[in-house]
């Protein structure tokens with residue numbers, strides 16, 4: 418007799434879930450470290466990391482232990498009460514960064530929504546009700562609420578949902594002149610991903626971020642870094658702003674922050690935070706004890722010299738493999754990104770076919786990502802070992818051979 422589990426297949430998805438995703442044909446059921454198994458027991462090497470989320474791999478023993486312990490202690494209080502795991506995590510983030518105040522949410526979208534609302538509120542409180550302009554960038558991704566898709570620079574995600582929030586301007590990424598041309602005293606914030614993730618794994622140039630900092634200072638605008646994807650160790654530093662030596666006024670973090678448990682954070686200064694008061698903004702779940710406890714343990718592991726320097730060593734191995742695959746199959750025009758956010762752009766002959774390589778990779782037993790139609794993206798666990806990298810890359814090479822040889 419079929420068990421309940423046997424009755425669940427990929428076909429079930431189309432019967433029960435909103436058609437906003439096109440998930441792979443297999444269903445993962447178990448993970449350990451950088452390996453994942455599907456319903457049929459087939460094993461995969463995980464170079465996708467749940468989209469740069471499972472920064473310590475699957476079922477890391479320390480995270481499991483924390484989740485179990487907190488799960489038997491206290492799950493949820495709401496923000497009518499504060500809780501110890503949230504306060505401890507906030508202290509860790511403040512001790513390790515520019516920030517003096519932190520607020521927890523549940524997703525990158527919510528952290529950015531909070532950041533954008535705070536930037537507008539700060540400008541209208543401290544300066545003028547007309548200081549509302551937000552400058553953002555083409556190909557940027559900041560989340561899926563109406564405000565965050567509107568600040569994001571990919572109209573395909575925001576078209577059809579209007580009317581959109583007003584006074585948001587998009588200019589080309591890494592183009593300081595374009596920013597200068599639209600920057601004025603009505604600008605309340607410049608919002609940027611130090612390394613664009615979804616938009617194609619493109620790192621900002623140091624001059625660009627430094628220039629944005631200067632422009633913001635000249636015009637009393639806030640500099641907001643969306644580090645939802647590139648932060649929390651992924652670039653080889655705790656946050657990308659540390660690599661660039663450019664300090665934002667507001668920073669958002671999510672994805673790797675909880676190592677797989679949903680949580681996000683917005684970090685800022687005391688001065689900026691002080692325009693808000695009880696009731697200005699909020700979330701029922703934000704700062705949930707389970708999420709904050711797990712994130713606290715993930716933070717302690719990620720924010721160590723061992724793990725952070727390991728990221729750069731592992732990157733070298735990734736890049737070496739990708740260069741070899743690129744040369745052998747005449748496949749990549751560029752290998753880029755930072756740390757363990759690696760992008761490989763497909764040459765003209767394979768433009769638009771990133772998904773074909775992704776599906777072939779899964780067939781060959783390795784999970785990879787794309788970032789748009791032309792870029793393969795790799796965002797594995799920050800503690801993935803050499804053997805898993807080599808095995809996953811062998812499988813990826815086999816998948817590439819299949820696609821290329823037709």
Ligand SMILES: *Cc1c(COP(=O)(O)O)cnc(C)c1O
Nearest residue numbers: 524525526558559560614645646
């Ligand atoms: C993933 C992502 C978001 C949105 O995060 P969600 O948790 O999906 O809401 C925002 N900004 C960046 C840079 C991201 O990569």
